[in-house]
Amino acid sequence: MSETMQKDEVSLNVEKVVGDILTSIDREREREIIARRYGLYDRKETLEQIGELLGITRERVRQLEKAVMTKLKAMAAKDLPHIAEAEQVLSNLVKSMGGVARVADITDKIVKNANKIDKSRVSFIAQLSPNITHIEENDHFHNTIALKGNYSEKTLRDNVGNVIDAIKKIDKPVKIEEVAGAMGHPDSAVVAALASASKDLATLNGRWGLMKWPTVNPKNIRDKIYVILHENGKQMHFGEIAESIRESDFKRKDVTTQAIHNELIKDKRFVLVGRGIYALKEWGFKQGTVADVISEVLKDAGEPLHRDEIVKRVLKKRFVKETTILLNLQGKPQFKRTAKATYTLAA
Numbered sequence: 001m002s003e004t005m006q007k008d009e010v011s012l013n014v015e016k017v018v019g020d021i022l023t024s025i026d027r028e029r030e031r032e033i034i035a036r037r038y039g040l041y042d043r044k045e046t047l048e049q050i051g052e053l054l055g056i057t058r059e060r061v062r063q064l065e066k067a068v069m070t071k072l073k074a075m076a077a078k079d080l081p082h083i084a085e086a087e088q089v090l091s092n093l094v095k096s097m098g099g100v101a102r103v104a105d106i107t108d109k110i111v112k113n114a115n116k117i118d119k120s121r122v123s124f125i126a127q128l129s130p131n132i133t134h135i136e137e138n139d140h141f142h143n144t145i146a147l148k149g150n151y152s153e154k155t156l157r158d159n160v161g162n163v164i165d166a167i168k169k170i171d172k173p174v175k176i177e178e179v180a181g182a183m184g185h186p187d188s189a190v191v192a193a194l195a196s197a198s199k200d201l202a203t204l205n206g207r208w209g210l211m212k213w214p215t216v217n218p219k220n221i222r223d224k225i226y227v228i229l230h231e232n233g234k235q236m237h238f239g240e241i242a243e244s245i246r247e248s249d250f251k252r253k254d255v256t257t258q259a260i261h262n263e264l265i266k267d268k269r270f271v272l273v274g275r276g277i278y279a280l281k282e283w284g285f286k287q288g289t290v291a292d293v294i295s296e297v298l299k300d301a302g303e304p305l306h307r308d309e310i311v312k313r314v315l316k317k318r319f320v321k322e323t324t325i326l327l328n329l330q331g332k333p334q335f336k337r338t339a340k341a342t343y344t345l346a347a
Helices: 003-011 014-023 028-037 047-054 058-076 083-096 103-110 116-128 153-170 176-183 188-196 221-232 238-246 257-266 290-301 307-314 322-331
Strands: 100-102 132-135 144-147 201-204 207-210 270-274 277-280 335-339 342-345
Touching: 014 028, 014 083, 014 116, 028 047, 028 058, 047 058, 058 116, 083 100, 083 103, 083 116, 083 132, 083 144, 100 103, 100 188, 103 116, 103 144, 116 132, 132 153, 153 176, 153 188, 153 201, 153 207, 176 188, 188 201, 221 238, 221 257, 221 270, 221 277, 238 257, 238 277, 257 270, 290 307, 290 322, 290 335, 290 342, 307 322, 307 342, 322 335
Parallel strands: none
Antiparallel strands: 100 144, 132 144, 201 207, 270 277, 335 342
């Protein structure tokens, strides 16, 4: 980021910008409506709440809000206080962040320890900036801004939709470079910026996927266990899983080892493959005792096997001591010795 840009960021006082813009509104009632509707000094309020406070109808509040915002946007092109300077700061930041950015991320770069009111103020300024495209937060989009020269609101939505479609087609969490490649897009940073605008997408450990996929958006302890095992790529002791969760980037990671063990037992996605050791069922492991695994090995073989071969094959499916396998082989009635150190299934 350039020295000039850093200076611009520091010099932008969003509270003063918003205050002076509100001062340009002639009537106190209209200033009150805008301040409350956009959450400029407190939480955002509904049309009904403001109407009840001011003694007017919900529809009248909506009409006044629309009229004032239309007037402010017209003034922004000429003499609205500070808007040109503020727009330049926002534009520089958006450019440095891939051409599209969440208002929350922009605000964090402008205001130290930014809160919801700071974010509401930056959003308000963006909506009045003539050269900035703004998408309000809804079920599918974060509160997002982009440069109007690059995106209209429609093209911004369409481009984000293209990113979602590419990820759906890949059908698994992947790095943003692979998403860009699937789209034929030359700049993965731009694709990442577009992806960050969508509430239908999530990212974890450098990979992007659909919000409904637990591998990028774990919602509970079991999902987090799944992510840890999946990322590790091999079996883990439940104590190791608990420690990995506590050291992770998950939003909520304060878990006990016992809680992890309890969830591992309950979820069929996880298979006990050794003493306290678990693996993913999708890796080909099956539920069952060591004796069950021996039975499966002998059944698949279709012929008697030497005990060393049995041990070798069982150890691919269970992480137990060799003596445990031999004790089961020799002590369970379902196994019959047919020759020296050679066993088959009993009739």
